[in-house]
Amino acid sequence: MTRIRSLSLLFATTLSLSACSSKKVEPGMYTGFLQDYSVLTEHQAPSGQTILSWVSPQLTRGRYTQVYLAPSQFYPKAEPTERIPQSTLSSVTGYYDAALRSELGKVVHLAPKPGPDTLVVRPAITRVAASTQGLRFYEWLPITLVAAGVSTATGIRDQDSEIATEVSFQDGETGAVVAEVVRKGTGVPLENDKQVMTADNLKLVLDGWASDLGKSYAAIHR
Known part of the structure; x- marks a missing residue:
């Protein structure tokens, strides 16, 4: 029974780690900012990261x-909190x-301003949040799972800083x-x-997104 319970904990932990490390925006996180999400497919950005x-x-x-x-905007409108105040939200956009x-x-x-022969780029920040990091490999062992669980419960584990964006490109005329484009990233941990x-x-995440966009435009403009 002990062995089965340990394997169950290991399996659950592995699933949790996989979920936290995913870089893909799931459909449940779509905000309605874009016109049509059904046409999105996975592609590789110039940086090598997977985007939709x-x-x-x-x-x-x-x-x-x-x-x-x-100008970039929060969509839906972001409400400041103690951990993510208005000063942070304004600085991000x-x-x-x-x-x-x-x-x-x-x-x-x-x-x-928009006009003929002009591509309009409309960026939105659709998520800014902090989430507890998944367990590291050395924490998978049953003897360390208890300590890891206590750390999570008391709020002393590192937390990922998460951000997501949706960008619409429109004909200026x-x-x-x-x-x-829909993508998300993980910044410097808290x-x-x-x-x-x-x-x-x-x-660093925002810099990477901007760099990818510049390189992508250069590629289609040639």
Whole structure:
């Protein structure tokens, strides 16, 4: 009986670790920001990470000569908490905008408003949260599971800083959606469930997203 219980705990822990390490946004996390989620399929971003995306077959190379970057927003509207205050939320969207502007500005002219031959990029932050990290390999052994469980219960385990985005790309003249992207990332961990999250915990993720977008645009513009 003891052996069976230990194996059950190990199996449950393995499933928990797999769930926490997933980089794919599950359908239950879709927010309604995008026009059509049914067309999304898995692709590899320039960074090598797996994302969900769709590009209209009518989108031809070189179609757009400039980009209008709409200000990023939280969707649905984010409510500040003690751990994720308004200052953090504002800093996240501000940094995301700056990173996107910097990377896109390297490869295309940034337009002041939508118009002909302009690709409109509408980014949204759809999730910012902290979740307890999954158990590490050395914690799978039954003798350490109890200690790990106590650490989780008392809130002293490291916590992942999570963030997700949905981006809609539209024709600047007609408003037609020509591409969509959904992805998520994990930033710098928090030390416990009391530490306040700041934009610094998420900047590397935002930088990576912006870099991928710039490289993707450069690829379809050639």
